[in-house]
Amino acid sequence: MRTQLDCIPCFTRQALEAARHVAPGDEALHRRVLDRTCAAIPALPDDASPPVMGEIIHGIIREETGVDDPYAEVKRENIRRARALVPRLERFVAECRDRLEAAVRVAIAGNAIDLGANPDFDLEEEMRRLEGQAADLSDLPSLRRAMDQADRVLCIGDNTAEAIFDQFLIRELLPRPVLFAVRSRPIINDITEAEAREIGIDRMATIVDSGSPLPGTDLSRATPEFRRLFDETPLVIAKGQGNFETLSDCGRTVFFLLKVKCPVVARLTGRPEGSPVLVQGGSRDRVTVA
C-alpha cells in the first residue's frame, strides 16, 4: 500500500515516541529526531509504503544516538516474557477443537509485541483476549485449502518475540518444509537471523534473510534468493502490519496475519483497530489499496 496522508502525522508521533524510548530524557535529541523526520517527509515518494518512512526514522535515531540496535535489550526482555507464556499457549492450543485455528490465533496475538505502531502493548491483556474471545477468521478455510495444496511454505516474520508465538503456526505447517524470512538488519524490534536462531526457529524451519532493511518486506530491495523464493513458494504467510503494508499489492496471494494497529489499515481491511485479522490478499484483485 502507498503511504496515506493519515500516515504522515502518525510518522511524526512514532518518531517522537521512538526517540523518547531510545534516549529517555534527552529532549534536544528528541527535537532533532522530530525535525529531521519532518524534513524528510516532503521527499517521500508518493508510492512509498509506510515502512519506507519507518526505515528513515529509525536511521535518524541510529545516527543521533550512535546506537546500531537500540532495541537489543528490549528484544531480549520480550523474548523472556514471551517464553514464559509458552506453557499457557500450549494449554490454549490443546484445549481448542481446531488446532490450526488456535495456532493462527496464537500467531496473531504475538503480533501485539510491536514497538513501532503499538508501543503500549500489554501481553497479558493480549493473552486474556486470545483466551476469551473468538476471532473472525473468515479466510481460514482458504488458508486450509492453500495448505492442502502447498508442498512448502514461506513464512515472513515480523517482531522478534512474536516468533515464539509463530512457532505454534509453523508446527501446524510441518512436515512441509517451512522457510522463515527475517529482516536483513536490526530495525525497531523486528526479527533478524541471530534472534531467530536464539529463539530456535532454525530447529523447525530454514531461516532466510529477506534482504529488507525496513520494518516490512520491500521486494525492490530483496535478495535475489528471497525474491525467487517469494515468487515460487506456493504458500506465503506474512506476519504483521509492516509486511501487510509492503506486500498488500505485491501481485501474488499472501495470507496476512496481523493485529490491526491503525485507522488506515482498519479501513483497508474493513476490520476495527485492535482486531486480529487473517486476510488473503496481495494479488491486486483482493484488498484493494489506493
Added chain:
Amino acid sequence: MRTQLDCIPCFTRQALEAARHVAPGDEALHRRVLDRTCAAIPALPDDASPPVMGEIIHGIIREETGVDDPYAEVKRENIRRARALVPRLERFVAECRDRLEAAVRVAIAGNAIDLGANPDFDLEEEMRRLEGQAADLSDLPSLRRAMDQADRVLCIGDNTAEAIFDQFLIRELLPRPVLFAVRSRPIINDITEAEAREIGIDRMATIVDSGSPLPGTDLSRATPEFRRLFDETPLVIAKGQGNFETLSDCGRTVFFLLKVKCPVVARLTGRPEGSPVLVQGGSRDRVTVA
C-alpha cells in the same frame, strides 16, 4: 507556553484536518499542505508558542487555496447554531443560584466551538454537559475578588460563535466598561472585528483589535494600544486554549476560561482533557510552563 514536543505531531494532524476541511477531496493540495507544514517545523524557534505554528499552517492553506478566509461560511453557520441556543442558555443561567458561576460556565462551554484543536465539537453534547454537570471552578472566588476591585475589564475573545456565549459573562461584568479584544485578521474560525459587530458585542463592550494575526494573543505583535490596555486594565479575562498558550507566562495575572483540548494543556493545568477550566495564571509564579 513554549511549543512542547508533543505539539509537533499534533501540528501535522491539524494541518491535514484543516486542509481536508477547507478543500475537501483535493488530495494533492492536502499533501502539499502537509509537506509545507513538515518543512516549516525544523525552523520553528524553541520558544514559539503553539499558535505561532497555527499561523504558519493556516497561512499555507490560504496560499494553497487562494482563499483569504476559508472558514467564513462555517463561522456564519456556527453563529446561527449558537444564536439558536440563546433561549436555552438564558433558562440555564436564570435557574442557577450563582449567576456569575453560571455565566462563566456558559462562556467556557462556548469554547467548544473550535475548528483548530477540536474540529469534531458537538454543541448539543456540550449543552447537555453544561446543564448536567457541575464544573470544578476553584479559581472562581479569585475571579469574584478581582471583579470587585476592577473598574474595567479586558476580555480577549477566541472563536467567533463562542462570543455569543461570552455575552452572558460580559453581562455579569457590566456596568464596568468592558473591552473585547479580537484577532487582527481571519485565522481559523477565530473572531475578528467584523464578526464581533455582527454578533452585537459592540452593544455591550468596546471592541479592540489585539493586533494578533494568529489563533492566540501574541504580545510581541500586539498593537501599541492593545499592549497598553493589556498592561493597564486591572482585570484580564482570556478565552480558549490559544489565548492560554500565548499568555500563560505573560507576566501578569490573567483569568483563563477554556475547555482543555489536548494532553499538553491537560498536563499544564492539571485537569483532564475535555474539562471546563477557569484558571488564574499568567504571572510567572502561577501555572508554571516549561
